[in-house]
Amino acid sequence: MVLWGFSYAGVHRRPAVAKKIAGIFVGTKTKNVGIAAMPLTDIAVRNAKPAPEPYKLTDGGGMYLHIHPNGSRYWRMAYRIAGKQKVFAIGVYPAVTLAEARQIRDDAKRLVKQGIDPVAERKRAAKQNADDRANTFEAIAREWHQTKQGSWTASHAAKILNSLEADIFPALGDRPLTTVTAPDLLEALRVIEKRGALEVAGRVLQRCNAVFRFAIATGRGTYNPAADLRGALKTPEKRHYAALGHAELPEFMRKLSEYDGDLQTRLALRLLALTFVRTGELRAAQWTEFDLDGAEWRIPAERMKMREAHIVPLSRQAVDVLRQLEAINGDGAYVLPSRNGRGACISENTVLYALYRMGYHSRATGHGFRATASTILNEMGFPPDWIERQLAHAERNKVRAAYNRAQYLVERRELMQVWADYLDSAASDRFVAPTEFGRLWLRK
Known part of the structure; x- marks a missing residue:
């Protein structure tokens, strides 16, 4: 930290000087502390020591390192949006390095420039991630199966779930359903085709189609990639049951x-x-x-x-x-x-x-x-x-x-x-x- 041309990090071992500088903070709010005019360096950040009162080391673009008396250090970014002054929490040092903090700051500034509040965007993204974890293809498929199995025989319900567990969940089960595309689904179905199980591939596609339609109906999907695969699979030769004349x-x-x-x-x-x-x-x-x-x-x-x-x-x-x-x-x-x-x-x-x-x-x-x-x-x-x-x-x-x-x-x-x-x-x-x-x- 630079105060009136002195490096606090450089004088912390000189008790008289340190005491004099520390006295500046007594009764003084953090925002009124002198701020470095030059961008920070890795060495300056690494050597920054706690003081009796919180203080900031600024880097530019509204970003600063907030140093607390207990030694914890937090990257923050000050910004204004819709006429209001706000603070964006970038991360904790040293888990987030100076270079990483600058990248996050730049991304946040781009959002502000577009009129998007980075704090609100982070909350939205966190909710989306939580929804994605809860709404994987497997989770929704199992929910669909649970709601439908009452209309099936027990053996038929078991066959449907077994086919999804064997042929689809390993490839797509942990994916958020909204991220599954037609090529993704086709790739999984091609594996079934390659082993010669053409009828199974067709039935699995039908079941995936029902899962996507269920997701859309329950507000957790907007697109059904299975519908785009009509005619994409090989058609098995129709076999008739052997019968007597x-x-x-x-x-x-x-x-x-x-x-x-x-x-x-x-x-x-x-x-x-x-x-x-x-x-x-x-x-x-x-x-x-x-x-x-x-x-x-x-x-x-x-x-x-x-x-x-x-x-x-x-x-x-x-x-x-x-x-x-x-x-x-x-x-x-x-x-x-x-x-x-x-x-x-x-x-x-x-x-x-x-x-x-x-x-x-x-x-x-x-x-x-x-x-x-x-x-x-x-x-x-x-x-x-x-x-x-x-x-x-x-x-x-x-x-x-x-x-x-x-x-x-x-x-x-x-x-x-x-x-x-x-x-x-x-x-x-x-x-x-x-x-x-x-x-x-x-x-x-």
């Missing part, structure tokens, strides 16, 4: 009747063929969903792919199968309970492995019965609307969907009985092509 039904029905595996599995396969519901809908079926006397199965919305309750009219043959299952499983909750004794239903592989055992590896799947039934019933001449309603396919027109929810129920009862009779005919000498069988039905 009508000419293969006689052999299949014969092999099914001769199946020597578990009785419950054989009955499950027959019921799947008779009802052509989705495999998951059959596996998790519970006795409370059935009215065997009324020949009706009502699958609740939460177990349906489209989240709409579905009515399955039961043919005489389907009721007979269910009566047999009731005799062996009627004391439990599930129609097809697992044999592991853990209170669960049969696994998704039970039906598939049974088909393998019958010799239908790559030739038939449980889901394939839906395609088989749809094709044959259309060839028989049944109205497509009846068939689509029985398959519980989504109706794109929402008004029509609401109208059709229970529509054609009487007609669908007839359709399901004709289908069951056709399967029975496949195991007899009465088996004919679908078109011929359809003509017999139309004559009734």
Whole structure:
């Protein structure tokens, strides 16, 4: 510190001089102390010693080092904005060096020149940083998942979260969601593509799209980069479930009747063929969903792919199968309970492995019965609307969907009985092509 041409740092070891200079501070406010006319040097800052009263070493541009009696030293910058005198805290010396303090001062002066208060800007930036830490992509994605999982089955909710944890969170999870760009997201998705999981990449993109839309809806995002990636991913070849043609039904029905595996599995396969519901809908079926006397199965919305309750009219043959299952499983909750004794239903592989055992590896799947039934019933001449309603396919027109929810129920009862009779005919000498069988039905 320079006072009237003397360096306080240079005379602090000369008691008489130091005492005289120190006496200047007694009863004197810091702002009235003499100020150095020249910019500071690293040596001057390093050698500055505390005095009985706080004092300042000025550097220029409004910046000064405020030295307290306890030895602490703070960089400060005095400035005026909107006609008011204010002080900007730059940092603590020596954590912030002279050079660093000057850089911060220059940045702050540029803000003042633009009419921006650096103190207010620092508070805004601190809040933004706090928001960014709280609103990472992973944090918002998990919140989205939490709000949506009530509308999903437990297994589907787990699959969605697992895909994000495995393929997106490692790359983007700790990033503030607002900083994630379309190229960032595409780079993460390309990793999935490179391992050949094209369908997974597409589903993950859909989930990311939902996360960004959720962020925008809740006020924590303004831009959805996932929407900009439409068409950017490779499209997987559409694969159809292996399904039997009508000419293969006689052999299949014969092999099914001769199946020597578990009785419950054989009955499950027959019921799947008779009802052509989705495999998951059959596996998790519970006795409370059935009215065997009324020949009706009502699958609740939460177990349906489209989240709409579905009515399955039961043919005489389907009721007979269910009566047999009731005799062996009627004391439990599930129609097809697992044999592991853990209170669960049969696994998704039970039906598939049974088909393998019958010799239908790559030739038939449980889901394939839906395609088989749809094709044959259309060839028989049944109205497509009846068939689509029985398959519980989504109706794109929402008004029509609401109208059709229970529509054609009487007609669908007839359709399901004709289908069951056709399967029975496949195991007899009465088996004919679908078109011929359809003509017999139309004559009734």
